[in-house]
Amino acid sequence: MKVLHRVIGLFLAFLAAALLAGCGGRSDGPVRVSATDSGGFAGTRLDPSIPRPAFTLSDTAGRTFDFRTRTAGKVAVLFFGYTRCPDVCPTTMADLAAARALLPVEVRRRVDVVFVTEDPASDTAPVLRRWLDQFDPTFVGLRGGTTATGAVLDQLKLPRTVIKEGVGGESVEHSGVVYLFSPKDTTTVIHTGGTTAQQYAADLTRLAHDSSSLTG
Numbered sequence: 001m002k003v004l005h006r007v008i009g010l011f012l013a014f015l016a017a018a019l020l021a022g023c024g025g026r027s028d029g030p031v032r033v034s035a036t037d038s039g040g041f042a043g044t045r046l047d048p049s050i051p052r053p054a055f056t057l058s059d060t061a062g063r064t065f066d067f068r069t070r071t072a073g074k075v076a077v078l079f080f081g082y083t084r085c086p087d088v089c090p091t092t093m094a095d096l097a098a099a100r101a102l103l104p105v106e107v108r109r110r111v112d113v114v115f116v117t118e119d120p121a122s123d124t125a126p127v128l129r130r131w132l133d134q135f136d137p138t139f140v141g142l143r144g145g146t147t148a149t150g151a152v153l154d155q156l157k158l159p160r161t162v163i164k165e166g167v168g169g170e171s172v173e174h175s176g177v178v179y180l181f182s183p184k185d186t187t188t189v190i191h192t193g194g195t196t197a198q199q200y201a202a203d204l205t206r207l208a209h210d211s212s213s214l215t216g
Contacts, residue, residue: 041206042199043180043189051185052076053152057116057142060129065142067114071181075111075207078179080149080161082119083131088176088193090135096178097135099200110183110208116144118161118174182207 039045054068067076077096081089096113103111115132117123120143123131128141144152146161153160158175178191180203187210189203 039187041189041203042195043178043191043203046188046190049186049188050156050179051188052078052179052181053155055149055152057144057148058125059143060125060132060141062125065140067142070140071112071114073183075183075204076179076181077111077113077204078116078181079114079177080116080118080144080153080158080175082117082172082174083123083127084119085172085174092176092178093132093135093139095195095197096200097139098197099204100136100138102197102201103204107205107208111204112140113138114140114142116142116149118144118146118149119163119172120145120148180204180207182210186210 052068052071054066056064056066059065067078079089079092079096081092083089093115100108100111100113113136115128117128123143125141125143128143132139132141146163150160153175156177156179158177161175162173164171164173176193178195180189180191182188187207189207191200191203
């Protein structure tokens with residue numbers, strides 16, 4: 001896994017977020033964001049904000065899940081990966097589970113964590129559900145893939161997932177970025193690695209209580 005941060009521009013201080021992680025290590029196609037003002041977030045606030053994407057995939061119960069509709073009015077956490085990932089994916093999901101456990105009940109109810117597998121051939125619905133349940137049974141698991149989710153990754157300015165066959169078996173290069181969307185999509189925050197559960201919890205709480213993002 002390789003995570004790359006690139007500073008672009010002398011005065012704009014654009015952050016090139018770590019975008020392909022997990023077993024292959026290619027990094028390209030950086031998300032460009034303003035790094036001049038984090039707004040008090042532990043992660044990086046995107047400027048301009050990117051609204052939550054609209055896409056529909058199958059969940060672990062075999063039902064269709066419309067991401068934009070089903071997470072409307074809540075803080076949505078979106079992460080792409082695969083269950084056999086040896087490092088980034090399990091670490092990230094464990095940190096998000098720990099962060100969710102730190103949240104007050106009223107905030108917890110306003111947060112949806114959605115994991116999209118980029119390896120649907122191996123990550124069947126039962127496999128994905130069992131893997132997510134190790135972290136938090138409320139986590140939503142969706143079965144994507146490079147074709148199904150390519151347009152979403154493009155919208156989020158992330159490089160597309162690459163699955164490679166090698167001597168040691170299959171490897172998957174995928175984005176290591178966690179997206180946090182505020183309830184009204186007025187604020188988008190990204191985390192690119194090294195985030196603690198406490199930092200996730202602080203950002204989730206701030207997004208849930210941000211008066212500019214609340215839904216009535």
